[in-house]
Amino acid sequence: MLWGVKCRTTAAAFPLVRGGVTEGPVGVGLNELKIVDQRYPALWCHRYLHTTRARRSQESDGVEYTFISKHLFETDVQNNKFIEYGEYKNNYYGTSVDSVRSVLAKNKVCLLDIQPHTVKHLRTSEFKPYVIFIKPPSIERLRETRKNAKIISSKDEKGAAKPFSEEDFQEMIKSGQIMEVQYGHLFDKVIVNDDLTTAYNELKTTFDKLEREAFWVPVSWVHS
Numbered sequence: 664m665l666w667g668v669k670c671r672t673t674a675a676a677f678p679l680v681r682g683g684v685t686e687g688p689v690g691v692g693l694n695e696l697k698i699v700d701q702r703y704p705a706l707w708c709h710r711y712l713h714t715t716r717a718r719r720s721q722e723s724d725g726v727e728y729t730f731i732s733k734h735l736f737e738t739d740v741q742n743n744k745f746i747e748y749g750e751y752k753n754n755y756y757g758t759s760v761d762s763v764r765s766v767l768a769k770n771k772v773c774l775l776d777i778q779p780h781t782v783k784h785l786r787t788s789e790f791k792p793y794v795i796f797i798k799p800p801s802i803e804r805l806r807e808t809r810k811n812a813k814i815i816s817s818k819d820e821k822g823a824a825k826p827f828s829e830e831d832f833q834e835m836i837k838s839g840q841i842m843e844v845q846y847g848h849l850f851d852k853v854i855v856n857d858d859l860t861t862a863y864n865e866l867k868t869t870f871d872k873l874e875r876e877a878f879w880v881p882v883s884w885v886h887s
């Protein structure tokens with residue numbers, strides 16, 4: 664049985680799946696690696712978040728966030744208008760399906776940073792995602808490479824950055840392993856974020872290849 668075909672897409676979404684806990688920041692290095700978008704005009708890295716929190720004076724609607732009311736947000740959730748959403752300090756934040764569509768309509772690639780359980784909703788012929796799992800290295804390498812790095816803990820009310828603790832490292836590795844077991848079949852590529860330059864180059868090479876080469880997708884994506 665034909666299970667897949669090779670296909671080349673110009674308007675694919677590239678969800679970049681984090682290797683960390685689902686409830687908050689884990690510091691595996693996604694923000695650090697997303698710098699890759701600065702070299703790629705075809706990549707659209709904005710998170711396109713909608714939020715119900717009040718707009719701050721220096722922010723503009725549609726730039727930092729799209730600001731909407733709680734009522735509208737909840738209606739949109741009911742109508743499945745969000746790829747992913749969550750609540751933080753009594754406000755909702757979400758990535759809307761339409762915002763991803765608007766990126767693809769510009770013939771750009773949409774770089775998303777999402778939780779793994781969301782991937783299955785994006786694996787459609789419309790989005791044709793290429794899923795990259797950013798995986799933490801061994802605990803020994805985390806201790807070595809993150810010696811001077813800081814993490815913003817979801818447990819810290821003030822959201823202040825602090826040095827990684829041994830517990831942070833263990834949590835990162837444990838949740839990474841759980842994600843790989845549960846969702847590994849949905850990943851197209853796994854990049855270990857050990858040495859930052861090496862991980863960055865691997866991501867860059869992957870984007871280069873995807874621009875040039877065809878890649879495998881389910882046959883249903885091509886014939887639908």
Ligand SMILES: Nc1ncnc2c1ncn2[C@@H]1O[C@H](COP(=O)(O)OP(=O)(O)OP(=O)(O)O)[C@@H](O)[C@H]1O
Binds near residue numbers: 681691692858859862
């Ligand atoms: N390979 C690496 N080597 C050394 N330090 C790193 C590496 N990758 C990331 N860091 C550092 O770890 C910290 C957390 O990284 P980053 O903010 O990119 O993680 P994140 O997964 O995006 O976190 P969040 O979940 O908070 O968005 C930062 O201080 C960053 O500079």
